[in-house]
Amino acid sequence: MSFPQAFVDPSSIAVVGATEDRAKWGYWLATGALVGAGRRQVWLVNRRAAQVLGRPCRPTVGDLPETPDLVVLCVPSEHVLPVVRDALAKGCRAFLGITAGLGADEDELAAMLNRAGARMIGPNSLGLFNAAANLRLAWGTFAPGSLAIVSQSGQLGSEIAALGARAGLGVSRFYSVGNQLDVGAADVLESLAADEHTTTVALYLESFADGARIVTALEALRRAGKHALVLTTGASEGSRRLARSHTGSMTSALDVVDAACRVAGALRVATPRELVDVARVLDATAPPGGRRVAIISDSGGQGGIAADLAASRGLRAPVFTDRLQTGLRALLPAAAAVSNPVDLAGAGEADLQVYAQVAELVAASGEVDAVVMSGYLGCYGEDSPSLESAEFTVIDRLGNLGHLGRTTDAPHVPLLVHSMSASSPAVARLREHRVPVFDTVDAALGALGRVTRLGRKPRPAPATERIAMAAPAPGYWAARTFLTALGIAMPEARRVTDAAGFAEACVSLRPPLVLKAGWIEHKSEHQAVRTGLGPDTAPAAFREMYERLGPGEYVVEEQDTRPGVVEMLIGARRDRDFGPTVAVGHGGVHTELWRDVSVELAPVDRQTATGMLDRLRSRRLLDGWRGQPAVDVEALIDAIVAVSEAIAVTTGVADIEVNPIRVGPEGALAVDALVVSRSAPEVEPEIEPEVAPEVSGVNGHRETTEKQEKSREHVH
Incomplete structure (x- = not known):
């Protein structure tokens, strides 16, 4: 549904819960509404008062002589549903919900609004303001200006406005979206693109549940000549806990938010002060x-x-x-x-x-x-x-x-x-x-x-047609098949199920060899991978693993022994808010230690993939470091693009990880991989250890700890 004009410049307003008590919301909303009484009809509603602020009051919305364009709710939570029901019966279709603490009543309220085709900002909103329309429905006052503020936290939005006022920067519009029961941040952002009084938009969100639409709205603002500044939480575990308790919704990882901002041409800032500093430069x-x-x-x-x-x-x-x-x-x-x-x-x-x-x-x-x-x-x-x-x-x-x-x-x-x-x-x-x-x-x-x-040009927006391609079957062999179909090179390998097949595979492959129990994702906890196997050690290794783990699909492959390689990681996953993402970083046994990862929304083109590599601290390793040869960066870029396209177009895939992909002077070779179906149960990522866990392995294949194996399912 479209964003109602009633939230921009209503023809009439009813303030339900109006009062003369300056300590209550009803006072600020009533006095603010009356400031615009020369532009629109204002009605005050209070069951217990015949008059407020020298104006007559009606006991209910149903008693008003006309249907108000916008109804403002500042009544106790137990009265919200009856008031909305009464207003809907009167024909009202736009509501501003200040009241918080509705609890389970929110579901019933949403259903009522939906059945009637009505819209609501809030509940738990701090209000709204439009300087050009003399619309003042919020606690406190705002100086007119060119900055529009859209905030999930009303008080933080007010802080931005106050900091701006001290610096001589005023507000064009203010929207506290609160719990976003109906109207969300994307709705408001879309409405601001055509606002001639707004030059810069400040957006504060604790969650990005409608992430793809928000990116589209931010792009529209950019095309309209407006700048968007994004403030959010999620850099620390503490801020994530706070966001859950305050809004009941998870925050998006900041690296993904940054990737979305690069696509939209927006800028993420870290504090309200930073936001205001940037906004006042843009105002000038x-x-x-x-x-x-x-x-x-x-x-x-x-x-x-x-x-x-x-x-x-x-x-x-x-x-x-x-x-x-x-x-x-x-x-x-x-x-x-x-x-x-x-x-x-x-x-x-x-x-x-x-x-x-x-x-x-x-x-x-x-x-x-x-x-x-x-x-x-x-x-x-x-x-x-x-x-x-x-x-x-x-x-x-x-x-x-x-x-x-x-x-x-x-x-x-x-x-x-x-x-x-x-x-x-x-x-x-x-x-x-x-x-x-x-x-x-x-x-x-x-x-x-x-x-x-x-001032930089936004990166090209990811755009590709999704296809209902099923994820590969579980297991390492299926993951290998999936990746090689994308054009990503992997070592020569054979799939075996018994000792005879293993012996035959050993004859056809070049040692040293690697043996893996292909159906086990977390191989280290089951000792399900062996490296460096030769003719003398391979038979005993297979016999011991088979006797311990039992029948299944084993994979034996040639071990990559090329000198001068750099181990990198390519990962892709579906972010629950923004959709497909791709990441590249320093890979191998030190992935968790260095935490050197660059993220973009997927898919990416070669130019964007190159930029991802250029942002890495480990980028110089690819060009040759301390006498090492430069490696085939173009082959790595090919693999990044291929993985990004795969996560974007295959609706059945939730996660893809290639770690490590060993990049040498003569090409890139993926030596381990994991592909997870969207139907697979999600696993909560574990907190990263403060130090690198012990690892063992040779020539690119490694035996990892349980924490490392589990973390490989979660690239971000």
């Missing part, structure tokens, strides 16, 4: 075209710290050309540093106009994508009132610099300012010019680094 300017930053400071120490922080935030402070340095020397004392960072060396104190002159010269040079000014600017008039007028003149020039590129053909070079003053008149004037100003340089550079990431 478009993302820069690259990562080159000029640092201008009136202190060598502050400039040096800023340069170090820039590098840690993914920015580059390039050395200026001789031509630009010559131009800067003409403006600055001989002691000034002009290579980048630029140290004004007292020139600013001698003539405040130097701040603007240097910034203008650097911004027009074409050598940088952004300018960060750090230091005392903003404090001159505050500390010495006689300098306030001159400081304002400089700030007015800097304000014009920040606007260059918006209405002219000049290069767009955003200006950010770090001032040692947090609230001087000069800082306020910078904000009037929409120049982002920060009270710490790390906040300024952190915001710039994140905004720069938003």
